[in-house]
Amino acid sequence: MRCRSPSALLWARQLRPLQSGPNMRHQGGMKTPQNIAIVGAGIGGLAAACLLRDAGHDITVFDRFDGPRPIGSGLVIQPVGQEVLARIGIAEDVIAKGAKITRMFGHEAVSKRPVLNVQYDRNTAGAFGLGIHRATLFGALWEAAQSRGVVVRASCAAQGAQDGVLTFEGGVRHGPYDLIIDASGANSPLSPIASKPLPFGAIWGTVDWPQTALPRRELRQVYRRAERMIGVLPLGQMPGDTAQKAAIFWSLPVADYGAWLERGLDAWKAEAEDLWPEFAPFAAQITDPSQMTMATYTHGTLRRPYRDNVVHIGDAAHRASPQLGQGANMALLDALALARAIDMANGQDPAKLYAQARRAHVWCYQTFSAIFTPQYQSDSRMLPALRDRVLYPASQVWPIPKVLTALVCGDMIPPLASLNR
């Protein structure tokens, strides 16, 4: 249970390197490169494309977008995710562009009592979370895939897969492929996942880092019970812009988004300032409601993230609220686990190996996400009271702070299990 900085990540250093050069599938003792299709040029899909291309496979990525179009706001790449980026060769670049986060800190708006306090370097000196805009991360992964000669086909919205053949809108078919990787995210048309919509979502925006007393190395959150969560996440720079950025977020019930629009920005800013005066210079930069995008969340996990020749990774295999800040990291870990499983299969089913290796880690994080989310985003009166009066004080007693740090860093249990040999 250790949180480690990328350079010190033991589990990753122990990994055997992925075999380079053409190889992989055993055919009568010979290995041949596999012909692999990846659906979705997002975080997991591009990471898998890079890792599998490095192992010598033929990769074609399909995305429904018309061209590279990173959407969304900020996210945190935890130390486990940073290590996957290091294996792709982009960690240094991405870390230089993002913002190093040393602590996640939150307090209750009315009582002013601290409710969250997780320090990244509690288990490993120098460990940090990396606050980054999705566009910056996407840009680095996109360049890495391009430099490896990965073929990306845009305007290809997959609809189904059968016997290794992908079908797209308009009846177009591609294949057959030895393997299809479904990395098409939370609305995957290929995944049979049954997920539950969560009642709370959040509006997200990206603004310049203003003149403020808030530290630029901390993710800060303020709560009013669990019905409101306001946050500021330092992001570093965005492509083509030298200004330091921040992601801001404001949780609300999904059904209340229309009411938020109707109330108008002035009422929102006044409420925000009342709850958290330090939020004012961030909110002041929002002059049009369209600068804040409503994000909704779902929760669900595929028990068996593969069938026939299709393997699901990332949000297509498991989705949760971003409360623990793990979604992108899970997608990166899935990509690495699958690449390793294909490398190490040696006649076994790589999809099964991948699923076995990721099962416990995915289960652990999905469970903790389900437990924590209602404490911070729900209508409950009891849960936030329990959080503030019992759970937070208990969380400051040894060894819980170390456990929480490991949980946030992403390595509370080994992320690759049997593939970490």
Ligand SMILES: Cc1cc2nc3c(=O)[nH]c(=O)nc-3n(C[C@H](O)[C@H](O)[C@H](O)COP(=O)(O)OP(=O)(O)OC[C@H]3O[C@@H](n4cnc5c(N)ncnc54)[C@H](O)[C@@H]3O)c2cc1C
């Ligand atoms: C508001 C918000 C905040 C978040 N904060 C964090 C955080 O702090 N830390 C963290 O780790 N995670 C965070 N996450 C979660 C994280 O963004 C996701 O878990 C992660 O992006 C999943 O990666 P993915 O590769 O599975 O899917 P995505 O990155 O969503 O990529 C899916 C790709 O598939 C493409 N696609 C979709 N359908 C089709 C189709 N039919 N055919 C072809 N292509 C298709 C899409 O265009 C897209 O390019 C957050 C999520 C949200 C919504």
